[in-house]
Amino acid sequence: MPRPFSLYLHLPFCHKICPYCSFYKHTPGKTDFTAFINALLAEARHHAPKIADRPLRTIYLGGGTPSLLSEKHLTHLFEGLREVFSFSQVEEIDLEANPSTFHLAKAQLFHELGITRVSLGVQSFQKRELTALGRDHSSKEAAESFHLLREAGIPSCNLDLMFSVPLQTEETWADNLAQALALKPDHLSCYNLTYEEDTAYFEQFQKGELTEDGNLNARLFTLAHDTLTAAGFRHYETSNYATPGHHSKHNQAYWEGDDYLGLGPSAVSTFDGDRSFKLRWKNTPDTDKYIHQISTVGHAMQDSEELNEEQFNLERIALLLRTDTGLPLSYLPSGTRFEQLLENKLANLTENRLILTRSGSLLVDAIAESLI
Ligand code: SF4
Known part of the structure; x- marks a missing residue:
């Protein structure tokens, strides 16, 4: 029985850059979106022969803000992907979205394209915290966007929240959790803010303008755990809570070490190697170079490494320890x-x-x- 694999697509476009974010992303600028989607599809075609006999099980559109793509470009992308891969055994298609980047017609298109799960980047319901995080939406807009996803019939809706945000207290975190629960999401991701290199926050952290309080982190984590498990959510991974049947299959596959193909600038892939246990490669983290490299050599690999079984298992330790299994x-x-x-x-x-x-x-x- 051929082993399944997952597909990740990195769409690095954001309207505004958040000061804590370490992912490869940029404002759309002069990007030619049609050329970008064509590059993603060309990269998919380049790698497809390696995995022709293996079923595709999950697809994840991350970034960046994939919900920024226009309806025309999303349709073009999905039509192209369906030509390259069989979707007959796909169990989950995830899309990351930000509030106020879609209206009802676009949310309906998500559904028509087969997207089964949308993660909405809400982060906080407090105005002061949203401002500190550099978010360009209000809590009201976040709630409205969530209702649009429901109205469009998206089967599984997740809210992303952050704790240990500057200016946050136990009271505001409790209020964020209560407001999130009031929307009745299927899944909640609660991430502890960390200061990552190459971010504006990291510079402020180094200057001592932002600080980290381990005790507060622990109290906020415990508050989320106690509140959400009492509300019927399963705490199935350190940062993730799901109602029955709504855990992320894509992330589960990743934690368990299934193979995945990453398309787009900065995307990482891990697959069976010829000589090694696994081969991992990372694409160039530069959109213009990515488009150019795909058009000239067909792939955008920048770095690659071979992992033996022991190295691969060591990675699993850190990931699987985070899960409730x-x-x-x-x-x-x-x-x-x-x-x-x-x-x-x-x-x-x-x-x-x-x-x-x-x-x-x-x-x-x-x-x-x-x-x-
Ligand atoms: S956190 Fe999300 S919206 Fe903000 S810059 Fe990063 S990818 Fe873009």
Whole structure:
């Protein structure tokens, strides 16, 4: 039985650049969108023969702000993708969207194109926090956009929220969670703001203008966990909460180590290698170069590395420890000591899988590091 794979498309366009964002993105500027979509499709055709016999299971349009694409360009993209890949076994198609980047007709088009899951980047419902985050939408617009997705019949709707945002308190975070729940989403992602290199926030952090408070992070994480699990959400990954049947299949595939093909500038792919266990490559993180390279050599690979099985398994440790199904002990290098985690009630051992407790989840990165 051929193993399934996933497809990721990186659409790096945003109306406004948020000061905390470390993804490859830029304002549309003079980008020729038709040329860009044609480059994505040409790149898809270039890689397709390698995976011709394998079923495509999930597709994720991320960025950037994929919902910025016009209806004409979205239609062109999906028509092209359906010519290259069979969609007959696709179980989920995700799209990242920002409030106020679509109206009802576009939301209906998402549905017609087969998009099953939309993640709406709300981040906060507080005006002061939205301003601090450099967001160009209001909480009212976020709620209106969410209602449009529902009206259009999108089967699974996620809200992205952020905690430990400048000016945030436990009260405003509790209010954000309450306002999110009032919209009745199927899924909530709650990300802890981190200061990533090459962002405006990182510079401010280095100058001491922004600070990090580990205790506050822990309290806000716990507040989200307690509020959302009490509301019936399953806390299935450190940052993710789902109502029954609405977990992200695409992300699950990624955490579990399924192969994925990434298209677009800066996109990463990981596939079976010829000589190695896995081959990973990253595309050039530059839209103009990307379009040019696709038109001249057919692909946009910039860096590549070969991973042996042990290296690949080590990566799985950090990702699977974040999930509520946990880490199979078989992924740990032989002789790894984990008993102390059990003694300190940071993890439980169930059917040979190490599953972090709520207290352990607060320390997930440190625990992963100690095991690696
Ligand atoms: S956070 Fe989202 S909207 Fe903001 S710059 Fe990054 S990709 Fe664009």
